[in-house]
Amino acid sequence: MNRLSWFNAVSLTLGFAFLYIPMIILIIFSFNESKLVTVWAGFSTKWYGELVQNEAFLDAAWVTIRVAVFSSTLATILGTAAAYVLVRGGRFFGRTLFSGMIYAPLVMPEVITGLSLLLLFIGIGLDRGILTIVLAHTTFSMCFVSVVVSSRLVTFDQSLEEAALDLGCSPAQAFRLVTLPIIAPAVISGWLLAFTLSLDDLVIASFTSGPSATTLPIKIFSAVRLGVSPEINALSTLMIAVVTVGVITASLVTKRAMMRQKQDEMAAARAE
Amino acid sequence: MNSDVFAPWEDPQAKPLIQFQNVTKRFGDFTAIDNLSLDIFEKEFFALLGPSGCGKTTMMRMLAGFETPTEGHIMLGGQDIDPIPPNKRAVNMMFQSYALFPHLSIWENIAFGLRRDNMPKRDLEDRVEEMLRLTRLTQFARRKPHQISGGQRQRVALARSLAKAPKLLLLDEPLGALDKKLRQDTQFELMDIQEKTGTTFVIVTHDQEEAMTVASRVAVMDQGQLMQVATPDRIYENPNSVYVADFIGDVNIIEGRATANGEDTYQIDWAEGQAPLTATSAKGFARGQACHLAIRPEKVTISADRPADAINAVQGKVHDIAYLGNLSTYHVELPNGTIIKAQTANTRRISRRSFTWEDPVWLSWTATAAVLLAD
Numbered sequence: 001m002n003r004l005s006w007f008n009a010v011s012l013t014l015g016f017a018f019l020y021i022p023m024i025i026l027i028i029f030s031f032n033e034s035k036l037v038t039v040w041a042g043f044s045t046k047w048y049g050e051l052v053q054n055e056a057f058l059d060a061a062w063v064t065i066r067v068a069v070f071s072s073t074l075a076t077i078l079g080t081a082a083a084y085v086l087v088r089g090g091r092f093f094g095r096t097l098f099s100g101m102i103y104a105p106l107v108m109p110e111v112i113t114g115l116s117l118l119l120l121f122i123g124i125g126l127d128r129g130i131l132t133i134v135l136a137h138t139t140f141s142m143c144f145v146s147v148v149v150s151s152r153l154v155t156f157d158q159s160l161e162e163a164a165l166d167l168g169c170s171p172a173q174a175f176r177l178v179t180l181p182i183i184a185p186a187v188i189s190g191w192l193l194a195f196t197l198s199l200d201d202l203v204i205a206s207f208t209s210g211p212s213a214t215t216l217p218i219k220i221f222s223a224v225r226l227g228v229s230p231e232i233n234a235l236s237t238l239m240i241a242v243v244t245v246g247v248i249t250a251s252l253v254t255k256r257a258m259m260r261q262k263q264d265e266m267a268a269a270r271a272e
Numbered sequence: 273m274n275s276d277v278f279a280p281w282e283d284p285q286a287k288p289l290i291q292f293q294n295v296t297k298r299f300g301d302f303t304a305i306d307n308l309s310l311d312i313f314e315k316e317f318f319a320l321l322g323p324s325g326c327g328k329t330t331m332m333r334m335l336a337g338f339e340t341p342t343e344g345h346i347m348l349g350g351q352d353i354d355p356i357p358p359n360k361r362a363v364n365m366m367f368q369s370y371a372l373f374p375h376l377s378i379w380e381n382i383a384f385g386l387r388r389d390n391m392p393k394r395d396l397e398d399r400v401e402e403m404l405r406l407t408r409l410t411q412f413a414r415r416k417p418h419q420i421s422g423g424q425r426q427r428v429a430l431a432r433s434l435a436k437a438p439k440l441l442l443l444d445e446p447l448g449a450l451d452k453k454l455r456q457d458t459q460f461e462l463m464d465i466q467e468k469t470g471t472t473f474v475i476v477t478h479d480q481e482e483a484m485t486v487a488s489r490v491a492v493m494d495q496g497q498l499m500q501v502a503t504p505d506r507i508y509e510n511p512n513s514v515y516v517a518d519f520i521g522d523v524n525i526i527e528g529r530a531t532a533n534g535e536d537t538y539q540i541d542w543a544e545g546q547a548p549l550t551a552t553s554a555k556g557f558a559r560g561q562a563c564h565l566a567i568r569p570e571k572v573t574i575s576a577d578r579p580a581d582a583i584n585a586v587q588g589k590v591h592d593i594a595y596l597g598n599l600s601t602y603h604v605e606l607p608n609g610t611i612i613k614a615q616t617a618n619t620r621r622i623s624r625r626s627f628t629w630e631d632p633v634w635l636s637w638t639a640t641a642a643v644l645l646a647d
Contacts, residue, residue: 157369157371159367159368159369159371160371160373162336162338162358162365162367162371163365163367163371163373163432164373164384165337165338165357165358165359166336166337166358166359166363166364166365166433167359167364167384167385167388167432167433167436168359168360168385168388168389168436169359169388170359173388177384178373181375182373182374182375261418264416264418264419265418265419267419
């Protein structure tokens, strides 16, 4: 392995320090004994204990998880369907317009998305609560899903679907038995993306949530306005841990699958 | 049938399995298939041959049901199949990319079509095992497609498309992805399997050698039209047009004007100061009609002296020699600049070769060696 040059080592350190110092400080202070966030008074896990007993935080966490699961599932179904039609639907009238329009929400300011959804919900007389947050999150995360899924579908060999039809599948069976299993990794990563987007969304949720439903990011944000407590640090550390474990697991699984595939292909090439 | 030679196309009583009836297919302004009619008979190994973009793949996709004719009809066993979707047709296809399902094992790939028919479990297992044996894949049954070699994948694709015992099997460039040696072995394997199963095969290919090897009849296509449909030997020996003569194999084309000279014999004036050539033709030519004389290089004899009894003989000098190992092709330049190719089998060691560059030589051929074609 090559040793890094002096210059590269410094660049690397600076870059990663920039990215991770704030988070490391947060994690360190989550184990602070003192109630004062910025003064170190010895190691303690008491804030984690208090966090577990904080009903308001637990409620908010439960709301957040339910919203994330429902909205990401709904977004995955709608996003996959949209991607499928846009990639496979042939050249129907307005296709270019539609494919442009599906990407537009990606760059739309969240404030505008949130405000327009709020106006819609008021307009149709829908009480704000979990349902409205789920709908709102589905709206903005389905385009992310469709971007991920359509990039997979573009490289998907269409003759696989034709082969399924040729062997007696109806178009619906061909999708269920051949297309879906093959694009499953993309669909799953679309779902995970939608899930994380929903987990940490503050702006849109604050427009569309009601008194009956508060998500964790809203709770944290409003708590912080009253002053940062070590409890918030502990909560944030837990969230970082969950996300880290998820990301590492996902990348390990993908890497292992890729390595196995490579080994198989090499073995097949040798057998030739 | 009146003899043991398989030739249902010559039997007026024989009913074709597939009939293209004045089929036209357009994609927007582009006409892929132009008013084409064709009969294909049961148990035939039929090859559609042509350059890319000639419409051969469109023909196959119409048979499979992925495209429908713009005009005309396609009949399968006397039934108009245009309104029948691909999953309801007794036609299976082997795809150029093989299109093996990567998430299923070899066994499940072959069983896929049978499962769609709700075949009883025992029958299904028997059928899959039979297909595995037929294609010599039994030991790979549990593997996934990416765990086997290219040649094995090709056999899986064949087994999968044959498993449902279709009336008609379509093969889209089935050997295109294999290297030359494997391709030649596989061609004979394909013929063997076709004979064993008695299935009608329609193969699409741009490789003329492959078409000639495997097929009972070959259709040469160009720009959405059939140029000639005949057995491989007739296509080679009696091409009906300059296009077919030129597309299949190597050929010398000499342009000239025909004059009748006895029954079925013509004299061709082809160059200033050169003696006219003589060729026989069953087809009539008017006096002075422009014509092309097509001569295969292997039918041209090369010699140092003018052969005494040769009807057609021209003199030139060796311009180039293409040495292919078993054969040598001599490019001989005539005084007027025309290049004529003559091919000889290298029955002697190369060091004993009689001719070399710039040697004056004589080329000769018989009156029946060449084919006289209209403009």
